[in-house]
Amino acid sequence: MSRYLPSLLERNSPFNVIGTGLLIVASTYGLSRYTYGLFVPAIRDDFNLDQAKVGAIGSASYLGYLLATLVSPILVRRFSPRLPIILGGMTATLGMLLVALAGNPLWLALGVTLAGCSPGLAYPPLSDAIKQLCRADKRSRYYAIINSGTSFGVMVSGPLALIAGSRWQLAWLCFAFIALTATLWNLLIMPGSTRGTAHHTSSLEEHSDRLPACQEPMLMLLRRKLKDKLVRRLLLGALLFGLVTSVYWTFSVELIAGNNRLSETSSVIFWMIVGIAGVAGGLAGDLVTRFGLARILKWATLAIATSIASLTVASEGMLMLTISAVVFGATFILITALYGIWSVYCFPEAPSLGFGLTFFLISAGQLVSPSLAGVGADLWKMTGVFQVTAIVCLGILLLLPTQDVRSI
Template sequence: MYFPVAFKRNSAFNVVGAGLLIVASTFGLSRYTYGLFVPAIRHDFNLDQATVGAIGSASYLGYLVATLASPLLVRRFSPRLPIIVGGMTATLGMLLVGLAGNPLWLALGVTLAGCSPGLAYPPLSDAIKQLCHADKQSRYYAIINSGTSFGVMVSGPLALFAGPRWQLAWLCFAFIALMATLWNVLIMPGERRETANDDADSVILSAYQEPILALLRRKLKNASVRRLLLGALLFGLVTSVYWTFSVELIAGENRLSATDRVIFWMVVGIAGVAGGLAGELVTRFGLVKVLKWATLAIATSMAILTIASDGLLMITLSAVVFGATFILITALYGIWSVSCFPEAPSTGFGLTFFLISAGQLISPTLAGVGAELWQMTGVFQVTAVCCLGIILLLPTQDVWRM
């Protein structure tokens, strides 16, 4: 594709801006915003908690399948193709949710929207490798990864603006996703020959010729890779409970008004911007130390929500800590995956986030059933304890950059 001289595709503004906006649209809006609307969805469509959890799991199932397909598309074509398809999928899925008149169309839209980050997110690691110098890659990636927070942050004011007409907010989300897609059409690399500019190019290109199953068999012999993948699975299991049911928990116990619940959601998003510091923290302290303390913090945020009683301060503290540490830990797993798969970044990236999604696929349904048998408070307490297992799966050798 030809670009005017004045249009610098690999400028910091374009790389970070386009990447951040597509992450905000696919992760922050298409995937995680569902939890914000669970009370309204239950009311308007007359659904029980188990059904709401099943729809949430369907979203993660869509992401799971898409995450498998995305690295294959990168290897066969280019990073641009799955990123653009992901943006289009986000637009269509959220449009369906905004227009849904029954639970079937709602579930279809949520599932389709859930596919979008699985398509668009893994290729960003390849795109960053191709467009940016090595010394900027970790920093740019961490900032782009915080796009999830910006999406969650934007969803709150739009939900307040829409009020009872909550589907109007989803139509606005679809428009944002369309704008993100168009920007990425112009920015993302579409030809393999555009790849990097250092001595590792031949290794990277040979990795694309190696069958993906052979690459995975070779990598799984490495203890750090196994820890990466098991930790990613557990991280997905525990965090999706918060994303899907945190608003439901505080709504069910009448601890916050409807407006306060939206503000709670916005606080989660605003706090997540701090996750953009992941690259700087890894460079300064190493991934092992940062991941350990972030895991302790996110487990604490889940526990706090179960004992907050009527305390707005404690609920806000939970939102701040979870939002910041969730985005931070996803960035840490992204950096760790690229360091484990330097010859095939999108493959390692895709596999890591595939396993995060596999955990997120199972967890909402289990949590919904658990809430029917016990209470949502008990589900969150068990989840907080399980979260600590991530500390047992830290890297065998420290990581200081992508």
């Protein structure tokens, strides 16, 4: 064991790169952002909220993410990947602490919104950090594994929700502690400079590619990139993906609890299954290398649309619900990794900018969707909202990449 200790202590060791990335993604995405949907029934009852208000708070979380995603690439280019990652961890900690202590809907909404900012700050810089800390042949695999951290966060939230029971805010105190731990670890490991810290095996060509991106003004770079058909397909597909998936994250537990009269424990188990299945998304890097991004994205889109639709026809038993949870969890994490790999492929000169823009548009769709779904559920039924969402999801098939993307 002692002979492996020096390598574990190295900043760019697999343990530190993957470990810090997984934990910050689990804290900011899995806990700060997506766990809100698990607690919607308890939040609605405790604060006496209707569907529209619940959806509005969910949208506020996505608004926070949207704004933070704009800021994060600027901080990376001007300072370092470490700064926005640490800021993301801090906002996750503070936001979830506010939710845990909230005594009225206003403080609840403020906490949810602040927590929602955290992945927008912390996630885009990870592409730069991975590029600096890892060899080129390891980047796609490491990124896909780190991206699956969302699933680990969702998995952790389930047991803590069961343990907390009716005192659900205690679970959010635990979430805040996890986020604080992730922040401190990332403070020690993440690179503090965008130059000069690349892995010692990186090629000279990669170094020369990075310099023009740092010198070229961001608006000029964006204007040039938007002329590329592949980039436009990436961004439109990301927007549509965000639009359809946030309905599931925000209202799936509400739908199955209402339609199937499931117990609170069964609803939490459903949520945990979504998280556990998402770990499979960590295979995205290897799948892209072997089969190509377009083919994987096509089948993943068909699968996630089916999972959304199947939730509306689920019976009293758990079989159909379990299938939906497994398919959605696995394909959601898989598709987010695919869009991340695709964005770095399109923006090799400025990975965090491509990341930030792609996930900004995913969040833009997620911002609009919960409020529309909440209003639609008040006017009609949530079942109909999910059915329409599944149909709209198929539009992603019209926006697949036209080139064979197989690596970052």
